[in-house]
Amino acid sequence: MSGARPARVLPRRLLLALPLVAAAAGGLGFYALLRRMEAGRYDPHGVDNPLVGHAIPTFAALPAQAPATTGFGAADLRAAGRPVLVNFFASWCVPCRIEHPQLMALARAGVPLWGIAYKDHEAAAEALLAEEGNPYHQLARDESGRVSIDWGIYGVPETFLIDRAGIVRGHWAGPLSADLVASEVRPMLGKYA
Amino acid sequence: MIPELGHFALALAVVLAGSQAVLPLWGAERRDPALMASAPPLAIGQFLALALAFGALVWSSVVSDFSVLNVAENSQSLKPLLYKITGAWGDHEGSILLWCLILAICGAAVGIFGGALPAALRARVIGVLGATSAGFVLFSLTVSNPFVRLWPAPMEGRGMNPLLEDPGLAFHPPILYAGYVGFAIPFAFALAALIEGRVDAAWGRWVRPWALAAWAFLTGGIALGSWWSYYVLGWGGYWFWDPVENASLLPWLAGTALLHSAIVVEKREALKIWTVLLAIGTFSLSLCGTFLVRSGILNSVHAFANDPARGVFILVLLALVIGTALGLFAWRAPRLMPTGVFAPLSREGALVVNNILLCAIAAVVFTGTTYPLFAQLLAGAQISVGAPFFNATVLPLAIPLFAAMVVGPMLSWKRAQLAPALLRLWWVALAALLVGLISAWGWAALPALGFAGAAWLVLGAFAPIVERARLFRLPLGASWVRLSGVPLAAWGGVIAHAGLGLTTAGLSGMALAEHRIVAVHPGETVAVGGYDWTLLGLRDAPGPNYTARLAEIRVARDGRTVAILTPGRRSYPLQRTTTTETAIRTNLARDLYAVLGEEHDGTAVLRLHVNPLAPWIWLGALVMALGGGLSLADRRLRIGAPLRRGAAARAASA
Amino acid sequence: MRVMHALIFAFLLVLPVAAAWAISDPAEMLKDPRQEARAEAIGRQLRCLVCQNESIEDSQADLARDLRQVVRQHVAAGEKDQQIIAWMVARYGNFVRLRPPFEPLTWVLWASPVLALVGGALVVAFAMRQKRPPPQPLSAAEKRKLGDLLKS
Structure with a gap:
């Protein structure tokens, strides 16, 4: 060879x-x-949300979640006039409780936080907020979970950042940690403020 | 005390495995008979040390020693004894130890049964096995140690995932691992051949029984896993194209190709380089299969404890084993010159076609399984590749494979003609056509195609034997004489091919399965698949570490009771989980399959299936494995006998 | 840290699913068996987002149940398969499709059977073209033997 x-x-x-x-x-x-x-x-296991970079899905006003007295819909979000965090949560979800202190801190810092209770009993969610504090400026509930599907929710908690034009700019699945708030949520809020 | 003994034995095994790697390889290089002769005792010593370690782990589990972290996390005192024993390999650490033990058994087996191998070859094979073993035992000892103590010891363990408390799954890992790890022996033979720079017919003959044994175990292991998901998961599915399943299918496909190409090496001294590559590739795929699924990178239904740090260790280990092997291949394989003359139309040509098709299927499965990862890595895009993709791409490749499986054995070695071979298959083709046409009557096209393929495979498998015995052309007595002359290895091949036909029939039958989900009151009757199912009643039943809820269902046909099924639901308070207990009654022609769901307002939700030919799927796999075993029993293939002849021939030629 | 949280998150979502609650509610099925069969066929192509490697038809997750219902509503409303799948993709991306779409990113994937066969054929063609060493010339002893054989 x-x-x-x-x-x-x-x-x-x-x-x-x-x-x-x-x-x-x-x-x-x-x-x-x-x-x-x-x-x-x-x-x-993460699923990228295709909404990022696009307008929020249109949905009719959801009913209020106590302690709030009025719910909200897509029109209200678009009319907010400043960047808003939309947080999907549930009282039966343990990671939501892990995340709760971060939400309280954000609320104290004046960040507008809109909450949607996902497939929750109204009383249970109310009791949770009474016990641990209510970080939400606006509260609605999605009992059937259909509006959440329009948002591409696949678990709770999930959090979105909506800019003043009603475009989704950020999406976080899973509980927000202090690190995550500092490294991603805050800078993004600043950017779209 | 016992766990420390196990821990010590594990450390001893690392040392022995290291010596088993170094001394024989060095001895073979220096042609030092004493060093080469050290290989078998070292391999057996490593096996004994690991057996001791494994025994210590099982012991700790059996006596519920919760001061051992591993036992505390996966066992509980109330667990039945069988699952205490099998639970020892139910988790990551224990299963890695089992994996190492089986690898040590492989080394010891070559040491004990390889007495007739040339001394240098045997030393190199055992040395390569020792080197592989050293890495994985070290992994077990350092980052995946099953003997870590927990202090203070808890009063009660956390218990194992109740889904795993099942006889099918208890014995699934040892059998599957025997298959995965068994391919380490052909791998070691390939590396030894590369080091020696020589592959010949004798090498092919030595490799084949080991590959055959590993293949039979892997076939059995895959079938057992599939059967488990059929009767435990309770939605009538048996194969999901999940990454974990694909990971076991890949070495099976490559190993099947290896079995066939080794025949060509043995008979014709051709396909040498290819066979060496397949031997390396099969074991490499086994390694990727056992380990990459544990790294958590692949998104699978089967939950393993995901730990990226462990993943990096494993990856480095795989890189060492696979990288060394392929590097050696790139360096030394060019020396292995092809010798056999090759005509495309011949038995060996058909085996090449078989290899191309098997490897193409493996390539598609591999691409599909890893594509989402690389899409994510290179393009940042998320896509999914699931059952619809695999079904659509594998089927078109399986059809020519089925054709070649029947036509190939009818061709003669060296040079053959296609037309006469096809003509001699007329009765097989006719039967397949008839079966296809009959089953196309009223049924969908795809199952009909499947049934035709099954008939073609089963009958076609026997065609070479019929031909050999000149059945119906000679008097029966003369045929019988010829038939008894057929070697067992040939029968093994026939039976394995027929087994695939049975599996195909089962798969096609499942395509015709009927099911219904109903909510019924006790006493109510519903009709599914031509049977009347009556819910007789619901009751509670206590169990050792669970409580069960059972439904009693009478299944009747034309007013006659066919079976009483008692599907149930078990809730395990410790693990806070509930499992479904499927009730299955089979008569081989169909399975009656019932699952109990939730109950509300006095009704129970039942999922009722009639699955035609379902058991044939696993029966066929069992027949395939049996065929492999039968080939192994052939005197000519038996590990000892032919080797002696080969060694003698080699000594004579030297 | 984030990984830890992601793991907790995944764990909590997945846990109830792992119990293999293999049953659905008969009430959610469509009355028309042809429509139900179509809905099932569509559902088998859609990936459950919670338990991940199962289709929404196989999965017992709550979300999968909701998505099954959505599919059935759309089927009942007379939508085409493509429309229903597009509806899902708009919300969950291509991740939701168990049969990946044919697009530049997946060309290699869909071509893999053909590529594998062509690759195999090329390797065989290459190997066949390899020069084999010529047969060794007969040794003197062999020649003598042959001569004897031919003579006898």
């Missing part, structure tokens, strides 16, 4: 090195994803 011409040997060598190259590329890809997962930039 040493007699074979090099011109024929080279492609053969390249072909036989192909599996190594392919496996290395695959391995690097997996490594990159693992690193992103560790850094929190990749969540295999």
